[in-house]
Amino acid sequence: MGIVTRFAPSPTGYLHIGGARTALFNWLYARANGGKFLLRIEDTDRARSTDAATDAIFEGMRWLGLDWDGDAVSQFERRERHAEVAHAMLNTGHAYKCYATRAEIDAFRATDLGKHGSFQSPWRDADSATAPDAPYVIRLKAPREGTTSVEDQVQGTVTWKNATFDDMILLRSDAIPTYMLAVVVDDHDMGVTHVIRGDDHLINAGRQSLIYTAMGWKIPVFAHIPLIFGADGKKLSKRHGATGAQEYRAMGYLAEAMRNYLARLGWSHGNDELFSTDQAIEWFDLSGINKAPARFDFKKLDNVSKYHIENAPDEVLIAGIIDFIASQDREPMSEGDLGKLKQNLPILREKTKKLNDLLDKAQFLLASRPFIPDENEAKNINSVFICILKRLTPALATVRSWSKEDLETLFRNFAETENVGLGKIAQPMKVVLSGSTKAPSTFDMMVALGKEETLARMNDVVLRTASPE
RNA sequence: GGUCCCUUCGUCUAUCGGUUAGGACAUCUGGUUUUCAACCAGGAAAGAGGGGUUCAACUCCCCUAGGGACUACCA
Numbered sequence: 450m451g452i453v454t455r456f457a458p459s460p461t462g463y464l465h466i467g468g469a470r471t472a473l474f475n476w477l478y479a480r481a482n483g484g485k486f487l488l489r490i491e492d493t494d495r496a497r498s499t500d501a502a503t504d505a506i507f508e509g510m511r512w513l514g515l516d517w518d519g520d521a522v523s524q525f526e527r528r529e530r531h532a533e534v535a536h537a538m539l540n541t542g543h544a545y546k547c548y549a550t551r552a553e554i555d556a557f558r559a560t561d562l563g564k565h566g567s568f569q570s571p572w573r574d575a576d577s578a579t580a581p582d583a584p585y586v587i588r589l590k591a592p593r594e595g596t597t598s599v600e601d602q603v604q605g606t607v608t609w610k611n612a613t614f615d616d617m618i619l620l621r622s623d624a625i626p627t628y629m630l631a632v633v634v635d636d637h638d639m640g641v642t643h644v645i646r647g648d649d650h651l652i653n654a655g656r657q658s659l660i661y662t663a664m665g666w667k668i669p670v671f672a673h674i675p676l677i678f679g680a681d682g683k684k685l686s687k688r689h690g691a692t693g694a695q696e697y698r699a700m701g702y703l704a705e706a707m708r709n710y711l712a713r714l715g716w717s718h719g720n721d722e723l724f725s726t727d728q729a730i731e732w733f734d735l736s737g738i739n740k741a742p743a744r745f746d747f748k749k750l751d752n753v754s755k756y757h758i759e760n761a762p763d764e765v766l767i768a769g770i771i772d773f774i775a776s777q778d779r780e781p782m783s784e785g786d787l788g789k790l791k792q793n794l795p796i797l798r799e800k801t802k803k804l805n806d807l808l809d810k811a812q813f814l815l816a817s818r819p820f821i822p823d824e825n826e827a828k829n830i831n832s833v834f835i836c837i838l839k840r841l842t843p844a845l846a847t848v849r850s851w852s853k854e855d856l857e858t859l860f861r862n863f864a865e866t867e868n869v870g871l872g873k874i875a876q877p878m879k880v881v882l883s884g885s886t887k888a889p890s891t892f893d894m895m896v897a898l899g900k901e902e903t904l905a906r907m908n909d910v911v912l913r914t915a916s917p918e
Numbered sequence: 919g920g921u922c923c924c925u926u927c928g929u930c931u932a933u934c935g936g937u938u939a940g941g942a943c944a945u946c947u948g949g950u951u952u953u954c955a956a957c958c959a960g961g962a963a964a965g966a967g968g969g970g971u972u973c974a975a976c977u978c979c980c981c982u983a984g985g986g987a988c989u990a991c992c993a
Contacts, residue, residue: 457993458993459992459993461992461993491993492993493992493993494992494993496992497992497993498993551991554991564919564920565919565920566920567920567989586991601923604922604923604924607922607923608922609921609922610921613920613921613922613989614921615989618990618991620991621991622991623991625991627990627991627992627993628992628993629993631993632993647987648923648924648986648987649986649987649988650987650988650993651922651923651987651988652921652922652923652987652988652989653988653993655921655922673923675923675924675986676986676987678986680929682985682986684986710930713930713931713942714930715930715931716931717930717931717932719931719932719941720931720932720940720941720942721941721942722930722931722941722942722943723942739930739931740923740924740925741924741925742924742985742986743929743930743931744929744930745929746929746930746943746944748929748943748944749929749930749942749943749944750943751943751955752942752943752944753943755955799956800954800955800956800957801955802955803955806955857952860952870952870953871951871952872951872952872953872954873952873953874952875952876952876953876954877952878952879952886954887955890952891952892952
């Protein structure tokens with residue numbers, strides 16, 4: 450039998466990074482086993498669900514490259530079917546109509562019994578002849594005796610006393626199904642074989658298996674993965690930096706790097722740290738998922754990101770850059786600029802952690818001279834260096850060839866005759882050539898720029914500093 | 919309060935009864951380098967606590983402590 454997984458977010462905001470990881474695990478598991486990965490939007494809460502949030506989820510999923518099979522399912526649109534199942538359970542005696550009002554439920558909760566246990570409806574065993582002509586909800590007639598167990602693939606066997614389960618509402622008084630009913634019906638109808646979701650649903654697995662059993666349906670395999678926390682061990686929230694998947698896109702991380710980092714958070718394949726998505730698919734298994742919650746660590750993410758920026762295929766990197774620029778609401782890069790970027794990718798990607806850093810380094814190619822360094826960078830170009838620069842210009846004419854090796858040799862010799870360290874010349878030269886120290890290696894830039902342009906930029910600085918206002 | 923889950927270096931993790939408890943990030947030291955958000959080498963760094971079971975426990979069981987989830991006509 451083919452494996453079917455699903456990701457089922459509720460559209461109340463954006464794609465949360467924790468949700469993104471849940472989606473990734475489901476996606477990885479399906480792809481690893483030649484199965485299907487489905488997407489369902491849990492929008493039965495009409496008050497909180499918005500189309501904008503649904504679009505945000507789609508966008509986040511697409512950015513992460515988590516493609517789903519078929520069309521996304523709207524849970525709300527399947528409400529007729531959910532109601533149908535609720536009524537089927539009514540007919541088989543697994544559910545009952547409860548006419549208790551809000552006031553009655555509140556009153557029950559105020560009692561000693563109500564403070565410690567869940568609501569016990571007086572309608573559970575009532576004679577239907579006594580039913581009033583009033584709105585009602587359909588409640589599950591949960592078993593009061595015995596236990597219910599779930600064989601969780603991550604948490605192991607988990608058992609509850611049935612007495613701890615309440616008669617949960619299946620169909621609200623406005624005939625809209627609750628989440629608890631809808632998930633079960635949808636997962637069953639969609640043929641979901643493996644439910645991989647957040648730890649916060651562990652108890653729901655017990656409650657939901659009651660519905661499966663009542664309907665005589667096969668219970669799917671459950672795997673409840675631990676949540677992601679912030680660096681301080683608290684639930685991941687805004688003050689930890691970023692909670693939305695898209696924010697990571699805007700920060701300049703490659704989707705491939707996010708997949709790598711997120712997969713490694715709570716899942717492991719021996720000591721493998723840096724890997725491609727294809728490798729993750731090959732290796733992924735539920736048995737590799739850790740039971741304990743993990744903390745989000747930006748330092749490590751940056752390290753993973755650096756690896757992927759340095760090693761991604763050219764076309765992937767370029768696509769990532771184009772996507773990053775779009776995420777900033779910036780003008781798309783011109784074909785010409787893109788061409789320059791492509792040609793110089795090796796020197797731009799080296800030692801680069803994020804895409805915005807890469808773009809910073811690319812300024813020497815993209816911006817036009819003369820460069821005006823900011824106050825801080827300008828400190829590199831002092832009067833002593835200006836004098837050196839003036840002597841360097843004629844010296845440069847003697848270079849054997851305009852290659853990295855020869856330029857470096859020339860610089861070393863020149864530095865020796867000037868009696869200064871190479872760094873004293875090469876570092877300020879970075880600023881001369883690019884207006885910043887956030888730039889590729891000096892010699893790489895010189896080669897990329899060519900002799901004429903290099904000399905012109907050097908001259909810019911000499912001219913600018915020759916006539917101080 | 920009740921039910922359930924979790925607990926190995928600062929962080930992410932390996933280990934599936936017998937290891938000097940391994941790796942990665944971060945950190946520290948030294949080296950190197952255009953004095954770097956680079957690189958190389960080395961160091962420090964962990965089984966929450968207490969009971970069992972066993973020849974042997976990080977690994978299995980129990981208790982305690984700490985953390986978390988759920989406890990809605992939310993999902």
